[in-house]
Amino acid sequence: MTQGSHMRDSLGGFLPGDEPIRLLAPDGTATDHPLVPQPVDPIDDADLLRAMYRDMVLARRVDTEATALQRTGELGLWSSCLGQEAAQIGSAHAMRATDFAFPTYRESAVAWARGVDPVGLLGLYRGTTHGGWDPVEHGFGLFTIVLGSQVLHAVGYAMGIQRDGSDDAVIAYYGDGAGSEGDVHEAMVFATVEAAPVVFFCQNNGWAISEPIERQTRVPFAQRAAGYGMPAVRIDGNDVLASLAVTRWALERVRTGSGPVFIEAITYRMGAHTTSDDPTRYRPAGELEHWAGLDPIDRMERYLRSTGAADDAWFAELEAQADALGERIRAHVRGAQDPDPIEMFDHVYAEPHADVQRDRTRWESMISGGAA
Amino acid sequence: MSDQVFALPDVGEGLTEAEIVRWRVAPGDTIAVNDPIVDIETAKAVVELPSPFAGIVAALLVDEGQIVEVGAPILSVSDQGESQSARTPVLIGYGVMEDRVHVEGHGDSSHSTRATPAISSPPAAAQPTDGRNAQRVLAKPPVRALARELGVDITRIAPTGPYGDVTREDIHRAATNPASELREWSLTPGVNDHSRNSDEPGERVAVRGVQRSMAAAMVASASSAVAVSVWKDVDVSGTIAAVARLREQTGLRVTALTIAALAVVQAVRRTPIVNATWHDTAEGAEIERHAGVQLGIAVAGPRGLVVPKIADADRLDVNGMAVALAHLTTKAREDRITPADSLGATITITNIGVFDVDGGTPVLPPGQAAILATGRIIDRPWAIEGGLAVRPVMQLSLTFDHRIVDGQQGATFLSDVASFLAAPGVPLA
Incomplete structure (x- = not known):
């Protein structure tokens, strides 16, 4: 029981100024929306519900471990996705294995859902790797620190697979702050004109480092989509069911050649921008507490318990899994070997290249003490 | 059972130190991995540090309120559970310390040498x-x-x-x-200088005499007074006319500096607090308001900057001021300024206009509450009654000691000096 043709037609005309679509209330009750049916039946397909909950919990564990590792000097930096797990896990579960996502530096929950080993991911923040995973293997691009540039990459990739005749689709993840970058505008121009199979998934987490959304836009971000000529939907970004349902609809729509879709997931960055930032210097009092009451994991736990999809034993087992994951991350990150410097030559070009080979030989000679 | 030591990490991309704000554990406490142990405050934020170890707190190695360098040990924990025997987190201070850039041979991956990051320099x-x-x-x-x-x-x-x-x-x-x-600066072709090797060390000269006095005075001033500077541009056509007229009338070497000196004396009458000295005594601080104006004039002599004074400048008329200034500048040029000439100035003028600059932030001579810098006179567009005119304009820069003079007093003084220069001889309103 997923979306039908009714949803496909009507959501395309959804007005982005409307209330964000919510299918799971903070108190854990499933709520109906006139345009979007519940994406998962709690009885028939409880596995998917549990899988999404498990992914949110484990992604949060990766996040809190990474923060702790940074605070003990094991990572240079960490950009936390705390609070944004539902937006990320719901949308990631809507993807097929062959679809491709292009992340910022905050999509560690999407990375988890795409099967990226967090140990590899944290290597990026420890400085032991420039990447950390094979983007092709996971259908998940490398973390992109430069704001907004991955949106261009996503559209370029989408135009490529469009020309290949594939029916795969692409998600471009970005945030409210990156939406002020020219790259995002350019990407949307190309995507809409070319009807590229891409979903722009904007996680509006309220803060562009220390700039609130009022300093980024005068209208809801989703309203910008009309200017490019694509449908836009606002969702409750802390509702994993809404994220799943709407992203599924969007991906199906872009696969059919109807052009891109814009999703604005309204969520909240509960942590700092990065570990180098102190949000208490700019956040208004009470804001964090307000959003803590809308926590994406808490509401899903209530839903699982109330529908009987999971019991105490299952939650305890998950907690043990999370503890084991934390331990594994700590051990592997602390024990990470520095890479052989020569590795940097491996990823310059896909094919062997004479110039790179020559540089590589010289570098080898230099670091082994030969003449420079 | 061995103790594990937790060293202060760099939690913010290139920080060098942090203050221990509050310990959350005490010796004897049993702690688990990731339990909060201490709040630290860096230049960027107050952050809570979690424990990388499980065990029993053996000792807190620094006190609350102490500033600790990144990499310094702050906590020891008796070994229990997850062990990280005697390891140093590799990223401590990873962004800043020069001495962490070290030579590391290719292929050397033994764990013992990996405590510092592998930033390889050519051997x-x-x-x-x-x-x-x-x-x-x-x-x-x-x-x-x-x-x-x-x-x-x-x-x-x-x-x-x-x-x-x-x-x-x-x-x-x-x-x-x-x-x-070799580096070549000339814009016209010429003969390049090959006489100097690029590795020749620069010359070091001991600081002596006038320069040492100047340096000592500047340091003394900077480490005690709370210096604030304010600026004002003034149309000095009135001054220029007055200078011409007075030269004609008196035959004396009257200059804009003469008028500025008279202006300072006038303005001190209205704001006497700028002519004062701060004293720190055993009984507490005192401010001494000087009875007369001992007007220091900063003059460039052959051996450097000297600040002789015009004694009792407040008793001089325009003729007296012109004579005193001429006497003083001649003496300075001939390097005949004595220490007695320089002692006891209570407020100073420095004419930086002779160096062809407009303004600056003069440093207070020790013991003085104010110093006025007069800039060069240069034609500028000047709005007068809604129209644009070209006028000779001078910038005045005043530095005052904010322990003695408040902002309003400083501004009033500067405005009075400016008004006098704009219209010399007209009593201050």
Whole structure:
């Protein structure tokens, strides 16, 4: 029981100024929306519900471990996705294995859902790797620190697979702050004109480092989509069911050649921008507490318990899994070997290249003490 | 059972130190991995540090309120559970410390040498061996390669790149014309100077005499007074007219500085607090308001800056002021200023206009509450009654000691000086 043709037609005309679509209330009750049916039946397909909950919990564990590792000097930096797990896990579960996502530096929950080993991911923040995973293997691009540039990459990739005749689709993840970058505008121009199979998934987490959304836009971000000529939907970004349902609809729509879709997931960055930032210097009092009451994991736990999809034993087992994951991350990150410097030559070009080979030989000679 | 030591990490990309704000554990406490142990405050934020160890707190190695350098041990924990025997987190201070950049041979991956990050410098053998390797040359790798190919010694090339780096063009120029390897500033072709080696050390000269006095005075001033500077532009056509008229009338060497000196004396009458001295005594601080104006004039002499004074300047009329100033500048030019001349000034004028500059932030001479800098006089567009005119304009810069003089008093004084220069001889309103 997923979306039908009714949803496909009507959501395309959804007005982005409307209330964000919510299918799971903070108190854990499933709520109906006139345009979007519940994406998962709690009885028939409880596995998917549990899988999404498990992914949110484990992604949060990766996040809190990474923060702790940074605070003990094991990572240079960490950009936390705390609070944004539902937006990320719901949308990631809507993807097929062959679809491709292009992340910022905050999509560690999407990375988890795409099967990226967090140990590899944290290597990026420890400085032991420039990447950390094979983007092709996971259908998940490398973390992109430069704001907004991955949106261009996503559209370029989408135009490529469009020309290949594939029916795969692409998600471009970005945030409210990156939406002020020219790259995002350019990407949307190309995507809409070319009807590229891409979903722009904007996680509006309220803060562009220390700039609130009022300093980024005068209208809801989703309203910008009309200017490019694509449908836009606002969702409750802390509702994993809404994220799943709407992203599924969007991906199906872009696969059919109807052009891109814009999703604005309204969520909240509960942590700092990065570990180098102190949000208490700019956040208004009470804001964090307000959003803590809308926590994406808490509401899903209530839903699982109330529908009987999971019991105490299952939650305890998950907690043990999370503890084991934390331990594994700590051990592997602390024990990470520095890479052989020569590795940097491996990823310059896909094919062997004479110039790179020559540089590589010289570098080898230099670091082994030969003449420079 | 061995103790594990937790060293203060760099939690913010290049921080060097942090203050221990509050310990959350005490010796004897049992702690688990990731339990909060301490709040620290860095230049960026107050953050809570979690424990990387499980065990029993053996000792807190620093007190609350202490500033600790990144990398310093702050906590020891008796070993229990997850063990990290005697390891140092590799990223402590990873962004800042020069001495962490060390030579590490290729293939050396033994764990014991990995405590510092693997930022590899070329080994010593790769450095120039003629003793000039102390200087680090900035250049992109292909540029270095080009230098090697063309047989050019990159350490001898004057860089012209935007970051002080040696460019491809520099290499080509050096290869075709070895003479251009040395830095050359002249815009017209000439003979380049080859007499100096680039590794020749600069000259060090002991600081003595006038310069030592000046340095001592500046340091004393900067470490005690709370200096604030304010500026004001003034149309000095009135002053210029007055100077011409007075020269005509008196035959004396009247200058704009003469008028400025009179202006200061006038303005002190209305704001006497600028003519004062701060004293720190055993009983507490005192402010001494001076009875007369001992007007210091900063003058460039042959051996440096001297600040002789015009004694009791407040008793002088325009003639007296002109004579005193002429006497004083002649004496300075002839290097005959004595220490007695310089003692006891209570407020100072420095005429920086002679150096062809407009304004600045003069440093207070010790013991004085205010110093006025007069800038050059230069024609500027000047709005008068809604129209634009060209007027001779001078900028006045006043530095005052905010312990003695408040902002309003400083501003009033400066405005009064400006009003006098705009219309000399007109009583201050």
